[in-house]
Amino acid sequence: MNTKQVAGLTGISVRTLHYYDKIGLLCPGRNDENGYRQYVEADLDLLQQILFFKKCGFSLSKIRALIKSPSFDRKQAFILQRKYLQHEKRRIDTMLATLDKSLKAMKGEYDMAQNEKFKGLDFDNNPYEDEARRLWGDQAVDNSKKHIGSLSDEEKSAVAKGMDDLFCSLAKLRLQDPASDAVQAAMDGMYRYFNQNFGVTYSLQAFAGLGQMYVTDSRFTENIDKYGAGLSEFLAAAMGIYAKNKAK
Amino acid sequence: MNTKQVAGLTGISVRTLHYYDKIGLLCPGRNDENGYRQYVEADLDLLQQILFFKKCGFSLSKIRALIKSPSFDRKQAFILQRKYLQHEKRRIDTMLATLDKSLKAMKGEYDMAQNEKFKGLDFDNNPYEDEARRLWGDQAVDNSKKHIGSLSDEEKSAVAKGMDDLFCSLAKLRLQDPASDAVQAAMDGMYRYFNQNFGVTYSLQAFAGLGQMYVTDSRFTENIDKYGAGLSEFLAAAMGIYAKNKAK
DNA sequence: CTTGACTATAACGCTGCGTGATGGTGTATA
DNA sequence: TATACACCATCACGCAGCGTTATAGTCAAG
Numbered sequence: 001m002n003t004k005q006v007a008g009l010t011g012i013s014v015r016t017l018h019y020y021d022k023i024g025l026l027c028p029g030r031n032d033e034n035g036y037r038q039y040v041e042a043d044l045d046l047l048q049q050i051l052f053f054k055k056c057g058f059s060l061s062k063i064r065a066l067i068k069s070p071s072f073d074r075k076q077a078f079i080l081q082r083k084y085l086q087h088e089k090r091r092i093d094t095m096l097a098t099l100d101k102s103l104k105a106m107k108g109e110y111d112m113a114q115n116e117k118f119k120g121l122d123f124d125n126n127p128y129e130d131e132a133r134r135l136w137g138d139q140a141v142d143n144s145k146k147h148i149g150s151l152s153d154e155e156k157s158a159v160a161k162g163m164d165d166l167f168c169s170l171a172k173l174r175l176q177d178p179a180s181d182a183v184q185a186a187m188d189g190m191y192r193y194f195n196q197n198f199g200v201t202y203s204l205q206a207f208a209g210l211g212q213m214y215v216t217d218s219r220f221t222e223n224i225d226k227y228g229a230g231l232s233e234f235l236a237a238a239m240g241i242y243a244k245n246k247a248k
Numbered sequence: 249m250n251t252k253q254v255a256g257l258t259g260i261s262v263r264t265l266h267y268y269d270k271i272g273l274l275c276p277g278r279n280d281e282n283g284y285r286q287y288v289e290a291d292l293d294l295l296q297q298i299l300f301f302k303k304c305g306f307s308l309s310k311i312r313a314l315i316k317s318p319s320f321d322r323k324q325a326f327i328l329q330r331k332y333l334q335h336e337k338r339r340i341d342t343m344l345a346t347l348d349k350s351l352k353a354m355k356g357e358y359d360m361a362q363n364e365k366f367k368g369l370d371f372d373n374n375p376y377e378d379e380a381r382r383l384w385g386d387q388a389v390d391n392s393k394k395h396i397g398s399l400s401d402e403e404k405s406a407v408a409k410g411m412d413d414l415f416c417s418l419a420k421l422r423l424q425d426p427a428s429d430a431v432q433a434a435m436d437g438m439y440r441y442f443n444q445n446f447g448v449t450y451s452l453q454a455f456a457g458l459g460q461m462y463v464t465d466s467r468f469t470e471n472i473d474k475y476g477a478g479l480s481e482f483l484a485a486a487m488g489i490y491a492k493n494k495a496k
Numbered sequence: 497c498t499t500g501a502c503t504a505t506a507a508c509g510c511t512g513c514g515t516g517a518t519g520g521t522g523t524a525t526a
Numbered sequence: 527t528a529t530a531c532a533c534c535a536t537c538a539c540g541c542a543g544c545g546t547t548a549t550a551g552t553c554a555a556g
Contacts, residue, residue, distance in 0.1 A: 004502080009363055011370030018504085019544065034552060036503060044362060048350065051369045055343070059542070078351050085340050085347070092337050095303070096330060102296065103326050114292060115257055121299045122259030252533075264513065266535085271512095282521060284534060307511070 065233035069240035071208035094120030171228035178238035187242035211239030313481035317488035319456035342368030419476035435490035459487030
């Protein structure tokens with residue numbers, strides 16, 4: 001299929017498809033003769049995933065990080081997205097209730113508290129995040145929190161210092177290819193460091209899952225990106241590749 | 249209430265509230281001593297409206313045009329918004345169905361057509377628009393279309409020319425105050441022109457409603473704004489004021 | 497060989513805020 | 527009375543995700 005046909009099929013504009021290609025989000029093959037884009041079925045499936053992730057409120061760069069990761073699992077993504085949509089439905093119900101109450105209040109049939117007027121109208125928190133936490137991260141996060149909690153103040157600050165150093169050194173690599181030897185060697189160091197310092201043994205899967213959380217979970221993203229813009233997305237890719245390679 | 253309290257109550261950031269004030273969307277009174285913003289209950293109700301309109305996908309400038317119009321009716325807005333939300337719920341159901349089918353297709357239990365993969369994922373058309381059409385405009389639009397259809401080609405182009413001239417002259421006024429005498433005189437001309445040339449007699453209410461449609465309905469907005477950026481929003485205000493004044 | 501319907505890239509514009517920077521106010525504490 | 531500290535204010539700049547021209551090459555039909 002050519003660009004225009006995909007546009008017609010999906011409702012995404014041609015311009016947008018060009019843009020997605022340019023930013024490395026959806027890069028179809030090309031016709032050898034004239035260089036025109038050629039979308040095959042796998043491209044369409046990927047586009048569908050992209051659109052679902054957009055619905056879940058992720059930025060394009062995050063989506064790219066997620067779907068490019070070798071540890072990306074379509075089935076899991078579908079399941080999380082379903083949970084997100086169910087959340088959304090409930091939110092809409094809340095908003096409908098708010099609406100009906102506001103109507104009644106307008107007629108004087110109901111006395112509405114101020115905070116009631118805004119139920120369901122808060123735009124901030126992303127339920128997809130919550131679900132992803134439950135699926136991938138909370139045990140790991142909780143465990144390490146528990147472990148850290150059991151340390152003395154000195155030990156705590158030592159660990160904190162170690163993490164700081166680790167992320168500083170990782171940040172310097174973030175413009176290189178995540179699959180390169182240098183980066184993968186750093187990943188090996190990271191994996192070992194985590195296993196030594198967090199009271200849990202990370203399986204390779206859990207390590208890759210933690211990488212996914214670096215982009216899906218704002219608690220991580222925001223802290224990590226302080227060491228350098230885009231670091232979390234870079235790490236997600238590099239950790240996924242590391243887990244995949246080592247699993248062999 | 250001060251700015252921070254409102255922020256806490258609604259989930260809207262302080263920065264955003266400042267911004268809304270600056271662009272004339274939500275301008276609370278001020279404390280005389282220090283110039284601080286003071287939000288009263290009416291402001292909160294308005295903010296609620298603004299948030300509902302945002303959910304419906306309107307831009308801030310459109311929202312401003314809608315709520316500032318004297319013909320703005322809170323109850324009608326609530327009702328339209330409810331319909332919009334119900335639409336959204338149905339769309340989510342469609343997306344959920346698409347999701348489940350995709351899962352099945354992945355397992356090989358179902359053969360999915362390409363276009364089926366994108367059901368519910370099209371972001372473009374705004375259901376609020378459709379509802380607003382049904383409520384305010386379709387009869388008027390249909391009637392005038394019918395009337396114009398009954399004309400000869402010459403007459404048609406004469407009407408088209410007249411409309412073109414009319415909007416050109418209106419566009420020149422668009423930076424003035426919609427309530428000013430000059431603008432209101434032009435509105436009088438517009439009202440008469442419409443009643444003479446569209447085979448329908450516009451009630452003042454219908455005239456104001458048409459103004460609302462100029463901003464809610466992209467069929468109008470896009471055409472009108474060709475004569476000058478923001479013309480549709482300006483006209484919506486001016487027509488609303490005209491109808492209100494003349495009703496007295 | 498020209499027309500019209502495609503394709504391509506490149507560059508500028510727009511919206512809705514977030515994020516400081518900088519400075520005035522108000523009240524509590526030393 | 528000084529000073530700290532939390533809160534308010536107004537700029538000014540930056541960013542994502544495209545829409546929108548502008549400009550140019552490709553291809554089949556007439």
